[in-house]
Amino acid sequence: MASERERNPRGHGARLRDELVEAADALLETVRGEEELSMRAVARQAGVAPQSVYLHFADKRALMTAVYALRFRDLLEVLGDATRGLADPRERLLAFAGAYAQYAEQHPGHYRVLFGTAGTTDWEPTQMVGLEAFTILRDAVAECRDDAVESATACLWAGLHGIVTLRRDRPSFPWPPLDGLLSTLVADHTRAPSAHA
Amino acid sequence: MASERERNPRGHGARLRDELVEAADALLETVRGEEELSMRAVARQAGVAPQSVYLHFADKRALMTAVYALRFRDLLEVLGDATRGLADPRERLLAFAGAYAQYAEQHPGHYRVLFGTAGTTDWEPTQMVGLEAFTILRDAVAECRDDAVESATACLWAGLHGIVTLRRDRPSFPWPPLDGLLSTLVADHTRAPSAHA
DNA sequence: TGTACATCAGTGAACGCGCGTTCACTGATGTAC
DNA sequence: TGTACATCAGTGAACGCGCGTTCACTGATGTAC
Numbered sequence: 001m002a003s004e005r006e007r008n009p010r011g012h013g014a015r016l017r018d019e020l021v022e023a024a025d026a027l028l029e030t031v032r033g034e035e036e037l038s039m040r041a042v043a044r045q046a047g048v049a050p051q052s053v054y055l056h057f058a059d060k061r062a063l064m065t066a067v068y069a070l071r072f073r074d075l076l077e078v079l080g081d082a083t084r085g086l087a088d089p090r091e092r093l094l095a096f097a098g099a100y101a102q103y104a105e106q107h108p109g110h111y112r113v114l115f116g117t118a119g120t121t122d123w124e125p126t127q128m129v130g131l132e133a134f135t136i137l138r139d140a141v142a143e144c145r146d147d148a149v150e151s152a153t154a155c156l157w158a159g160l161h162g163i164v165t166l167r168r169d170r171p172s173f174p175w176p177p178l179d180g181l182l183s184t185l186v187a188d189h190t191r192a193p194s195a196h197a
Numbered sequence: 198m199a200s201e202r203e204r205n206p207r208g209h210g211a212r213l214r215d216e217l218v219e220a221a222d223a224l225l226e227t228v229r230g231e232e233e234l235s236m237r238a239v240a241r242q243a244g245v246a247p248q249s250v251y252l253h254f255a256d257k258r259a260l261m262t263a264v265y266a267l268r269f270r271d272l273l274e275v276l277g278d279a280t281r282g283l284a285d286p287r288e289r290l291l292a293f294a295g296a297y298a299q300y301a302e303q304h305p306g307h308y309r310v311l312f313g314t315a316g317t318t319d320w321e322p323t324q325m326v327g328l329e330a331f332t333i334l335r336d337a338v339a340e341c342r343d344d345a346v347e348s349a350t351a352c353l354w355a356g357l358h359g360i361v362t363l364r365r366d367r368p369s370f371p372w373p374p375l376d377g378l379l380s381t382l383v384a385d386h387t388r389a390p391s392a393h394a
Numbered sequence: 395t396g397t398a399c400a401t402c403a404g405t406g407a408a409c410g411c412g413c414g415t416t417c418a419c420t421g422a423t424g425t426a427c
Numbered sequence: 428t429g430t431a432c433a434t435c436a437g438t439g440a441a442c443g444c445g446c447g448t449t450c451a452c453t454g455a456t457g458t459a460c
Contacts, residue, residue: 010423013436032315033230039414049438051415060414116313117366130370147391150373151381155356158363158378162355165362169315173327176347181355184348188385194344207456210403236447246405248448257447 005047017056019046021066029109034064034117064113071110072130078103079133089143090190096136097160097182104164115161144190152189159185202244214253216243218263226306231261231314261310268307269327275300276330286340287387293333294357294379301361312358341387349386356382 008015023045024037031037039060043050057063082099086092104111138153145152163181166173175181186192205212220242221234228234236257240247254260279296283289301308335350342349360378363370372378383389 007422007436010435016436033232035230035232038412040412048436050413051417051439052437054415055437115363115366130367134370145391148377148381151377152385154373154378155360155382155385158359158382159352159356160359161363162357162359163352166312166355166358169313170327173331176351180345180348181351184345185352188349188352188388191385191388191391194342194388204403204455207402213403235445237445245403247446248406248450249404251448252404 013055016046016048016052020048020053020056020063021070022046024063024067025070025110028067028113029107031109032112034113037064039063068113071107071114074110075103075114076133079136083136083140089140090186090192092140093137093156093186093190094183096140097156097186100160101164101178101182104168108168111164116165141190144192156185156189159189210252213243213245213249217245217250217253217260218267219243221260221264222267222307225264225310226304228306229309231310234261236260265310268304268311271307272300272311273330276333280333280337286337287383287389289337290334290353290383290387291380293337294353294383297357298361298375298379301365305365308361313362338387341389353382353386356386 020042024042027037027041027045028034039053040050042063043053046052053063057066078099079096082095083092086095134153134157137156138149141153141156142149160182163178163185167175167178217239221239224234224238224242225231236250237247239260240250243249250260254263275296276293279292280289283292331350331354334353335346338350338353339346357379360375360382364372364375
């Protein structure tokens with residue numbers, strides 16, 4: 001394991017930093033929560049000694065923050081790409097919801113780190129980034145209704161979060177198909193006319 | 198600590214079982230997740246030696262299952278009490294939502310165990326109980342709308358879950374007041390006429 | 395009434411484990427003179 | 428061109444910790460005769 005890795009050339013020690021973030025990122029997918037991810041496992045995955053992690057990160061929290069920032073930017077990009085250029089607000093919201101759910105499904109470990117961990121006052125570095133994504137939602141909702149826009153937007157996000165986490169954690173519940181869930185979620189919170197009537 | 202406890206009288210050894218469940222139940226509130234709760238901590242809290250837990254529970258999972266069952270029945274009772282006798286379906290849903298959110302807020306640790314942990318195929322003992330609570334929701338939703346009842350009900354539950362977990366884990370987000378969130382959630386998914394128009 | 399025995403509610407001591415973190419060290423590479 | 432020195436990218440070895448779990452044991456209480 002460790003013997004396979006050869007040390008970085010002089011002047012490029014910072015490469016290990018990226019390797020460590022990448023290792024932690026990969027391991028997060030194999031694990032149920034941030035707490036289960038150990039510094040020693042990250043070091044093993046990267047092929048270095050446990051202490052070497054401390055060459056680049058002061059402690060575990062610092063490493064996790066680096067992963068967190070990386071993944072949040074990633075998700076934001078996905079959501080931006082999915083919604084950009086869609087003129088119809090409901091179409092935009094459906095695209096957002098679909099991309100959000102797909103991301104959560106494809107990266108359950110990362111999603112858990114992004115939204116499933118307890119945020120503390122001293123550790124919510126991506127608050128502003130999150131608000132940026134929230135703005136996409138609110139603008140679209142505001143185009144569809146006049147009353148309770150803030151609440152409806154928060155419900156939309158909470159609904160998305162609830163759907164992806166409960167589907168993941170309570171798989172034995174008789175879930176309706178995801179497509180129907182998302183379209184009902186969007187239609188209801190944008191007060192779209194009922195498809196039935 | 199341990200010296201303060203005196204052993205149960207002969208024939209009443211089963212009392213320790215309840216004390217252990219109670220201890221685990223109490224400790225779950227002080228902890229971020231089920232994994233953080235240790236058998237040794239439970240034993241300490243109950244005032245007995247670590248091994249004594251094994252007199253009543255085969256392993257950690259068995260202990261957690263006991264707490265889980267206890268708390269699920271508790272929540273079900275709360276939800277039943279809150280909604281019983283309310284004739285108007287939207288009123289019933291609002292009462293359900295309020296009781297649900299209040300329970301989650303007052304017992305964050307228990308709520309996390311009930312809905313925040315990964316359920317595995319071999320460990321979802323309360324599936325049926327959960328469906329019972331879900332039925333309260335679906336019946337009320339069905340009284341309000343004809344289309345997409347199953348999806349709307351699932352969205353309602355997911356929305357509730359998302360609201361209580363995100364409010365807890367992302368407190369720095371600019372949340373609208375809870376009352377408005379819940380009434381928007383219920384109104385939208387029951388397709389109530391807009392309060393605005 | 396006395397005593398051997400069984401049962402019961404636990405405990406003493408230990409196991410091996412992986413963890414986060416620290417301290418002193420190494421050995422290759424570049425640089426100044 | 429040679430060599431002393433500084434820098435850099437790491438490692439060796441160890442620390443103390445709490446964990447889940449197991450095994451053999453204890454000491455009080457009841458029961459049979």
